[in-house]
Amino acid sequence: MEPAARVLIVEDEIIVAKDLELMLRGLGYAVCGIVRTGEEGVQRASQELPDLVMMDIGLKGEIDGIEAARRIREAHDIPLVYFTAITDGSTFARAKETDPYGFICKPFEEKDLRSIVELALHHGRRHRQLRATLKLMGAALDCLEEALLVADLQVRVVCVNAAAQTLTGWTGDQAVGMPLGALLMSAPGQPLPAVEALRGQILREATICAFTLHTRDQRQVPVEGAIRSLLDSTHAPLGFAVRLHAKEVPVGSPQTPAKATVCA
16 A cells, blocks of 8 residues: 655644644545744755645745745755635736646635645656656767757757767757757758758658857857657657767867767
8 A cells, every 4th residue: 555645734824724634634645744834834845855735825924835835846846736815816926936736725625625636646746757757868868979959849959968068068958948050050052951940841851961060169060960850659740859970079178078878
């Protein structure tokens, strides 16, 4: 049997908090703590690492529930549900910026609580699985000796493997979101149109061509590579993959030359 999901309650009205605790325990969840301020909520979340935080928005103290939620999500990415009597639009707009897994308005019934908690825990598990999968995929891409850039349908960079970071001088965090055309331009005399013109095209076969690579230190380096569209199971376009091989090794790159990585 799986252990009961652990819930942290952040609520400054002790009667409301105790009623919520009784409901949660009646539904089979474990309450790992009740705290009354946003500051305590942040601290206890770091100590307990609960499966879910239930946060009142209108907390008394130096920080309200929204700010406490923001700090918790940034530090630990714990699923969070707001329960509140505040319903004005500006407050909800602020609260949505913290990416909660749900809202429940006071007063609420046990059946409503069950639904919102189950959905929040379910989406939290799926989110953790997705993060683990993305981490694994990123590690696999970094095992490639070949430099690889991935761009979305807006031709903006979404992934840069380790070899590409070495080649371009840009780290992954720096390159993600950049227009692909800021890094690559088609070399003169090549049939492939300028990188910015790729939007709306579908390259079903890898197109081999020469590029001019714009490195982070403002040099223009000739590279050889191949570009093709990434398609889903229905052949709808998802983006582009670009494989690169330098004709010359960039000099003065802040990173060491790309080497084959041994994957455990």
